[in-house]
Amino acid sequence: MEEQVKKSLFSAVQPSGSVTIGNYIGAIRNFSKLQDEYNCIYAVADLHAITVPQEAAALRKNTLELMALFLASGIDPNKCVLFVQSQVPAHCELTWVLNTITYPGELSRMTQFKDKSAKHAENVNMGLMDYPVLMASDILLYQAALVPVGADQKQHLELTRDLAIRFNNRYGQTFTVPDGYILKDSGAKIMSLADPSKKMSKSDDNANAFVTMSDDKDTVIRKFKRAITDSDSEIRYAPEEKPGVSNLLTIYHAFTGKSIADCEKEFAGKGYGDFKMAVGEAVADALAPIQAEKARLLADKAYLNGVMKQGAESAFRIARKTLSKVYRKVGFYSGD
């Protein structure tokens, strides 16, 4: 029987702070579930992280922590390509070429660029504007057919598709045009605990707005106790009417695996105090084994360095093929 060629799938997370349960539910926890079905390529996106100010020592620490978290969440480096973005120079090299077919207007109207420029008004840099072109390079280098993206990244994926099509039209078939990959539990957009109209973000200035994957049990419970709900006391899933309560139900559902309807039944007639306590306990209990495994891995730096080296080499092998093709098409002289 002919062997089916697996499709390639690319995703990355920025080491721009402590990873939140939003990043985990919306992205990381799904990564290990995809590794048997697809050729998965996962990256720690440190080149993206410096588009907003980072402290060098913190960036290094967050990079290592994120790598350990990926592994502790079940990513198997022998099944996937797992690497740190800055260790594969092809990402920057392809970005330069793609920049020459990208129009400034396409980048200045991106929602994330507008939001982050407003938030970091003192540091509106070209990297922040060029972020989507770097993201396009990440995806196109690996000829990824699928990209699992949250609603927040859809606009960037559209630009990636446009650039792939534009390049292919101008220079001949070079890139696979990627599609978004809809995760089974794709409703899982986790909102801020302090303001449920905003998404939970690791770079939020208010530390009570997010729960990190490293928060200890007391911290997790304290943050959930302070979470914004609403003035009535009904525990019901209704994102428009009751965004705070619905967000907590989504989180409880994600960490316990119980259906939303079962979660509603479980808390029928109970008060917000009991509800928040139960959500906090469930999250802390689910985080404990991941935290223990992550700590074990962080204590074994030689192993982590080895995984990163092997990942960067594998990524480079794939990326180099695409980049060589691009360089040939645009007319760079190689001497061969």
Ligand code: AQP
């Ligand atoms: N609140 C969220 N709910 C569900 N999924 C989320 N993701 C992020 N926030 C939520 C998903 O996590 C992946 C990695 O995101 P990223 O680190 O590359 O950048 P981001 O989306 O900008 O995440 P943050 O936490 O908001 O980072 P900062 O604060 O640095 O900008 C993506 O798949 C994303 O959809």
